[in-house]
């Protein structure tokens with residue numbers, strides 16, 4: 001018989017870690033819904049063309065896309081991110097602006113799997129379409145900062161940059177290309193290949209041999225139009241007014257080609273490996289038009305759940321909530337009593353589990369122990385005859401005989417409800 005394990009870069013998320021994932025999404029939902037964002041659930045696959053909009057030269061498109069022909073001959077891709085899907089939905093449904101949405105769920109990229117880098121990974125994020133106000137940029141960034149704080153994270157660094165408007169970006173790309181081309185010998189082989197595709201991405205190189213050339217490269221700040229520079233200054237003063245700390249990083253270019261103006265990234269200082277970026281976002285004025293809609297400004301962020309939880313591990317915060325049941329029923333009279341009690345106590349709001357197959361008292365108690373329940377409810381022939389149960393507090397081992405009619409109240413007391 002063949003046996004199967006998960007595909008490379010995918011994982012089963014088991015309890016209690018899965019409860020932690022849910023709690024993560026719940027905390028996020030609480031924060032953004034209180035800020036007026038509506039939940040969007042885009043499909044997990046779409047026409048490949050939706051994602052090609054992110055730019056022909058990005059890594060996602062060139063090598064990370066999970067795309068295939070379906071049985072109807074359509075070119076389909078599993079979504080590598082959700083911003084493009086949100087913009088496609090905007091064009092398809094034409095909601096009134098400002099359109100504020102949040103999402104949570106998995107994305108797919110054909111990456112080289114390693115710690116913190118998976119082929120299926122989860123993100124939570126927001127997008128706002130239709131508003132150009134720099135106040136909004138600051139508010140969106142502050143939402144992410146608030147979320148990290150609610151998780152209990154302290155070691156988060158916010159880097160901020162402006163990529164200018166599309167004309168600025170092109171002029172800057174030309175200046176960068178000229179700079180790197182005139183020092184081609186000093187550039188790593190990888191960066192030379194990157195330069196061909198997209199000179200901005202060379203700034204992303206982590207190779208030590210590229211560092212001096214990158215340090216000497218022209219600066220985006222010197223290529224901003226007045227409008228973009230004014231917008232960027234307003235974002236910064238709104239962030240200061242909101243008490244959000246940030247550092248300007250004029251080497252921050254981010255992965256996707258559709259970003260304009262404000263761009264930002266969150267780095268976890270507690271993580272040491274190469275994947276310290278736990279979230280990022282920015283403006284993508286132009287993407288909606290690229291997808292066939294009207295010129296519409298947009299801004300958003302996506303936060304990586306997987307890596308953020310690694311950062312939580314590193315800081316020892318946001319532990320998995322306990323998913324143990326409250327009570328475990330040990331019934332050595334055949335199991336019908338256990339069935340009745342389960343129904344009654346679950347209806348009364350308790351978490352209740354039981355043993356099966358009429359096992360011995362000893363083996364049922366072992367299962368009760370393993371369940372993590374704080375209380376065992378033991379039913380033997382004597383208890384059935386007297387219409388009672390024995391309530392055993394697992395930690396102390398103390399036992400009390402309780403009449404069936406008083407069980408609910410007694411459980412509340414024992415569990416501190």
Ligand code: ATP
Nearest residue numbers: 111116117118121255277278279280302304306307
């Ligand atoms: P990186 O430079 O690390 O590849 P990216 O620029 O491709 O990141 P984005 O597309 O901006 O990442 O996605 C936002 C966040 O999603 C990242 O900051 C990261 O936390 C998370 N993320 C991206 N790709 C992966 C992956 N393959 N596995 C786990 N998390 C990921």
Ligand code: MG
Nearest residue numbers: 059060109255
């Ligand atoms: Mg990437």
